[in-house]
Amino acid sequence: MSDSQPNGGPHVVLEASGLRPRSLAAGLAAAAVAVVAGLTIGPVDIAAHRVALQLLDGLPGLTIDSGLSDAHAAIVEQIRLPRVALGLLVGATLSVSGATYQGAFRNPLADPYLLGIAAGAGLGATIAITSNLGDGAGVFDAVPLAAFAGALISVTVSYVAGHLGGRSTASLILAGIAVASFLTACQTYVLQANSDAFRQIFAWILGRIATSGWSEPALMLPYFVVTVAVVLRYRRALDVLAVGDEEAAALGLEPRRIRLVVVLAASLGAAAAVSVSGLIGFVGIIVPHTVRLAFGSSNRLVLPLSVLFGGAFMVLADLAARTALAPAELPIGVVTAFLGAPFFVLVLRTSRREIW
């Protein structure tokens, strides 16, 4: 019996799935390319090496002459860099939240908005805009705060209602659908009563990666850190949950507790992302699935790679949003779907991997 031989051992070498150096390098390279593109391309093209020197100059203790004029240096440091940072944070958070939801609910169609985050945030933002509490710009404006509150309330209500309805993940998803429908109906009602605010609300719903200095990335950063830290810590547990609650429990886990923790962490990040950049759809679905198709289905690689590729995807989508019709900006939700959907279909057609 081969497995009882302490020294001989079997001939088969068994390797668990995990983040290999090659896939990690691919993710880092994608993020780096996106960052360079995001910093150099725009109404003013700025050479990549000068951008690099300028960034090094910004590090404490280093003084380097990048050769950029003050105006160009300001474009890099004050305008593009915060925007790229926000794109990375929002894209990474939405993607890793989507991957988490898909794993926790064992459902390929799950995205971070599954439990009503979008509808809750939409209602919150609509109420804030129509009550003239704010105009949707700036971080400490009432709109993102109301959106954040609406998102968290809707997830909480969905979770409580879903667990009252039964123990299955299906009842939780159905509760999320019910909560989302109810809140969307409320939003439509508020909107009908205040049709003059329609354009402003519509713009918020389509999403944007807009920054005024560093306040948005700074606001987003702690949520990103918490979400990614919690979810990555649970990556192995999510792989066990893939065999269903009953078998996971027979393997010694507490599936409901694990699901509660990871879903709350993912929801917190998604709510923060929605409150700073509106409802950017599709990212939480296509990035994790693209990673699965390209690298494999284990959450040990899907979660970290979703962070890197999600960030890269959002920075590139934002680049397209601000350059395609320059000087006008396209809503980023339009770009993520317009570029993302065909790309995803292409990946789906060419990959030989079974992912779901």
Add this chain to the structure above:
Amino acid sequence: MTPAVRVQDLDVTLDGTHVLRGVDLAASTGEWVNIIGPNGAGKTTLLRALLGLVAFDGEIAIDGLSDRRRSARARKVAYVPQTPVIPPGMLVADYVLLGRTPHRGVFAAETANDRRIAAGVLSRLDLGGFGERTVQSLSGGERQRAVMARALAQQADVLLLDEPTTALDLGHQQDVLELIDALRRERGLTVIATLHDLTLAARYGDRIAILARGRVAETGPPADVLTVQNIAEHFGASVRIVDDPEGPVIVPTTAASAQNGDQP
């Protein structure tokens, strides 16, 4: 000798229905006990109670288990469900390594020892070259062996099998049961299995317990338990028992032959 598993006066109520009532069952170390009974008798619920997956009244004692935590139980009791969930896209290697979860903890990576144990189990079950394939891509018989491999990787003393031969053809049914028997002998496993096929239940395993309407109706060696009367009473089935050197063979009879007085 203390029994490996002892169930005393077990009561389980699910959604207001009394599924198990006063069930007593014991299995000693290295013994194979088959639980038979009609659909809805509570066989799966009994296994789930042993796994700690349902609330119960009464007592379940598993040898050497005092820690009430799930992970401690999972190091003692391994489970092969009737219809295992096949996780999409999961590689066989990762799937079998899931069996090491109760040993490594939720957050820790598997050790070289975990990988060695999983590799050993895979080659023992003739799945040595399958590690890089997905579980989805396996045939029915290979899948069943992969699920068995995961359970064996748990290195538990007690193996619970819920209808391990369902959905397998006769040859594969035999393969799986022979494999379980061989592993039981190699490792001193205590096996508790539910089976629908009464002839197979008689052939493999030391004792049979009939579970009917939530109670253990009969228990004992196959030849004592598998009688025409017991099967008629608890299964509502009309059968003949044919004696075979390897154990009783249960043959269904038709209504016509019963009328002709064609009784054993």
